[in-house]
Amino acid sequence: AxxxxxxxxxxxxxxxxxxxxxxxxxxxxxxxxxxxxxxGPPPGGAATGKEGRSAAAKPSLAVLPFANLSGDPDQDYFAEGISEDITAALSRMRWLFVISRNSSFLYRDRQSAFADIARDLGVRYVLDGSIRKAGRQVRISGQLIDAASHRQIWAERYDGQLDDIFSLQDEITSGISAALNSEITLAEIERVRKVHPSNFDAWDHCLQGAAEMHKLAPEAYERALSEFDKALQIDPEIVPAHVGLAWCHALAALHGWTRSGGKALELSVRHAHQAIGHDAGDPRAHVALALAHFWVGEQDEAVAAALPAIRLDPNMPEAHGVLGNALAVSGKARQADEPLQRALLGSPRDPMRWFWYHGKANAAFALADYTKAQEWARTTTAHRPGWAFGHLIGAASAALSGNPEAAQIELKRLLHLIPHYSLKRLSHHPIWTHQPDIERLIEGLRLAGLEEG
Structure with missing residues (x-):
């Protein structure tokens, strides 16, 4: 439009x-x-770039040509191929401005400092790397630099065999692009904390809203709604604000932070559809719709909405994570492990990681592996203490495995977060759709001591 x-x-x-x-x-x-x-030069030395691009509009990145440290010029093609693939993969992230390969590759034989390169290209972040080959072994190292502060915010090393060079190239590209998805988001949230609210733009308000939303607390939920609303006042079509509101309203309904849970779930679905309406090519919009369907218990629709997000960005951890969660609670738990594992491996520091852990707990419960379900439930609540449904799975799994003491501890924590929760309310649980799993949840929580209501 x-x-x-x-x-x-x-x-x-x-x-x-x-x-x-x-x-x-x-x-x-x-x-x-x-x-x-x-x-003339940019005012105040701001990193706007030679062509007048604004690095402040949204996070911006240049992928520099990876250095070939092998001493073998014949490996230059491999180093350049890795850089090109990473540039292409990161360019699928609609919230991230990525400098084209042709501009970045001007710095193949760079002598300039990262800050100077960033200023020339008009970007906030620089991805630098190297490749070292010894026989059939190859080591690839990468680092993400915040050019303004000269701070290294991410670094990783990948080792592999050159027996299948194209598979190795795909694996490394996938790993780096998935990791940077969350690392840049975390760096942006940290940056915004240092900005006075009077200077916020729409993107900054979205970042503030996301930071509050992930705290999983009623007062933080109200602040998150406010931040996303402020973003829409500045730019009514900014996708991350609609994505954030879809999440917030669903979480509020599940935790009882709103008087009208049904209305909140309707708002969640509405904002998800608005996100797609504003940019159907943005995988985050499809993830928002998948999550909205997940929260209201429409798991077939959640799966159908997650698949386009994966087609648009095969390395997006959120898309794989919500797909795995939907499969786990809809009678397809055996199919859930692969997408959930991909989400976890692809984004080691993702703020959403607790949700992938919860999917693992749900899948283990559905498969009647109550020991694993308790382990994953504890991991979930260790990362997100405010997530009541981690304690729900923990309580039911402990009771069904014959550990009433652990079940009562988890139940107490559940009721602290959602007072007056009952078996009657559980029977209308909006997420689980596979009736045998729901019956076992009810049985486990009844054994744990949850009241009928």
């Missing part, structure tokens, strides 16, 4: 639909670029 493209242009130059300092809307006539244009 034309409005989507205008909003994208405004974000690219640091403008928005409320201020309209640079691109102005003339009702029933059109749009006009109204800012003054002059040649």
């Amino acid at each position: 034309l409005n989507s493209r205008i909003n994208a242009a405004r974000r690219a130059v640091g403008d928005d639909g409320k201020r309209q300092h640079m691109i102005r809307t003339y009702p029933r006539r059109g749009f006009r670029f109204v800012a003054a244009v002059e040649n």
Whole structure:
């Protein structure tokens, strides 16, 4: 839609639909670029780049050519292939601005400091790496640098065999792009904490909202809603705000933080559809819809919505994670392990990691492996103490495995987070759809001492 493209242009130059300092809307006539244009360096040394791009509009990254340290010029193609594949994979992330390969590769024989390269290219982050080959062994190292602070925010090393060079290249590309998905998000959240709220743009409000949402607390939920609403006031079509609101309303309904759980779930689905309506090519929008379906217990629809997200970005941990969660509670637990494991391996520090752990707990319970279910439930609540349903699985699994003391401890923690929870409420649990699993949950929690209600 034309409005989507205008909003994208405004974000690219640091403008928005409320201020309209640079691109102005003339009702029933059109749009006009109204800012003054002059040649010269960026004001205040801001990293806007030679072509006037704004690095402040959204996180921006340059993937520099990986250095070939093998001493064998014939391996240059492999080093360049890795860099090109990572650039292509990261470019699928619609929230991340990635400099093209042609621009980044001008620094193949770089002598400049990272800060200078970032300033030249107009980016906030630089991914640098090297490749060292010895016989059939290859070692690939990568590091992500915040150019403004000169801080290394991520580093990793990959070892492999050159027997199947293309499979190795795909594996490394997938690992790096999945890891950077969460690492850049974490770095952006940390950056925004140092920005005064009066200077926030729509993206900054989305980051603040996400940080509050992941605290899983009623007061934090209210702050998250406020931040996402502020983002939409600045840019009504910004996808991460709709994604965040879809999550917030669903979590509020599940935890009883709102008087109308049904209304909250309706809002969750509505915002997910709005996210897709604004940008159907953004995999986060499809993940939001998959999650909305998951929360309301429409697991076949959740699976169907997750698959387009994976097609758009095969390395997106959230897409694999929600797919695995939906399979775990819909009678297809044996199929859940592969996508959940891929989510966990692909994003070791993801703020969403607790949710993938919860999927593992649900899958283990569905398969009647109550020891594993308790282990994964404890891992879930260790990462997210406010997630009541981790304690629910823990209590039911402990009771069914013949450990009443552990079951009562988990039940007490569940009731602390959701007072007055009962077997009657559980029987209408919106997530589980496989009736035999629901019956075993009820049986386990009855043994643990949960009241009928």
